[in-house]
Amino acid sequence: MSNPIINELIQNRIIPESICHWSELKGGTHSKVGVIGTLNSPKMYVVKSNEPQRIAAETRFFQIYKEIPSLPSVRYVDPEYRYFVYDFIPGETNYNRTRKQELMSDLTKLMLQFYVQAESLDEYEWVEDPKRVTEDILYSESIIGSHLDAADHALVKDIHLRRQKRILRADLYVLHGDFGVHNFLFEEGKLYGIIDPLPKLGRRLYDVLYAFCSSPDGLHLPILVNAAEQLGNEPIQTHELIEDMIMALYFRIATCLLHHPEDLTLYQTAWKEWKLY
The missing domain is CATH 3.90.1200.10 (Aminoglycoside phosphotransferase (APH), C-terminal lobe)
Known part of the structure; x- marks a missing residue:
């Protein structure tokens, strides 16, 4: 793939070589968020990049609360805190306003x-x-x-x-x-x-x-x-x-x-x- 982060993850054997699908999502003000997967499973992982201090803060939070199932399960954190990878969580932000x-x-x-x-x-x-x-x-x-x-x-x-x-x-x-x-x-x-x-x-x-x-x-x-x-x-x-x-x-x-x-x-x-x- 042409995406340098995905290539880096594959080369370091963080994700399988069969990963070939990337779709960018709307992230926060400064985040860049993409969903990656295979042809058969296009939504396997989420890759989120941001400023190192933001990535460090967010992944520390997930480490503290790693036992909570409703939170993302982190697969990998870049040593320089440029990005991290977590398992894709299905669902939509379509909250029903009567509940x-x-x-x-x-x-x-x-x-x-x-x-x-x-x-x-x-x-x-x-x-x-x-x-x-x-x-x-x-x-x-x-x-x-x-x-x-x-x-x-x-x-x-x-x-x-x-x-x-x-x-x-x-x-x-x-x-x-x-x-x-x-x-x-x-x-x-x-x-x-x-x-x-x-x-x-x-x-x-x-x-x-x-x-x-x-x-x-x-x-x-x-x-x-x-x-x-x-x-x-x-x-x-x-x-x-x-x-x-x-x-x-x-x-x-x-x-x-x-x-x-x-x-x-x-x-x-x-x-x-x-x-x-």
Whole structure:
């Protein structure tokens, strides 16, 4: 084949010589992702290339959680972290927007309950660092603008100030970091695989909220309370959970305006519901 990475993998006997099929997929902002296989099985492995620090971070994440079946099984990591190879996971990112409660329950059973606390090797960014969150608020405010009222922007800043102490006390886990429906694979409507982490450190609740807000359906308090309770950490403080949700929803509205403006009305409806709690 003319692809240099595939030729390198074949020469080093990482993949069989019968590999002759390559199809490029849409990856992340900086990733290049291709599916490779044989004439009879065109989808056997995925080859993902990126900046070395990104590849090192992602493959470290997969090493930590290598026992989780819903995550890719890594076959090979380039010693210089230019790329890595994992087994192809079948499925589509066609999430059914009427099944939020089922999705959140499945995410806990397949992934969230296995999260581990960070070790010294896990030098990932702390996603809820108060300084970082302040910057994220200001950036989101610049995107959202008049789509929310001035009082709404002020509410988010007040919540940020109030919750800093409990954020600082929280245990830090190794998180997926991009835990949204765009990175979930479904087979016949059921959650089957989880791909493309951007590993971070933080509370498990961060990934819960990220997943919950990543689609505009089912954004109701009982569903979120049920998902948070399934983590089994400690009794849920509902008022704190509501504050965390308002923060997560605020950031999601900014993301929506940038990438999925067609969902804005649904997120604005959810915002009105949550700020009344």
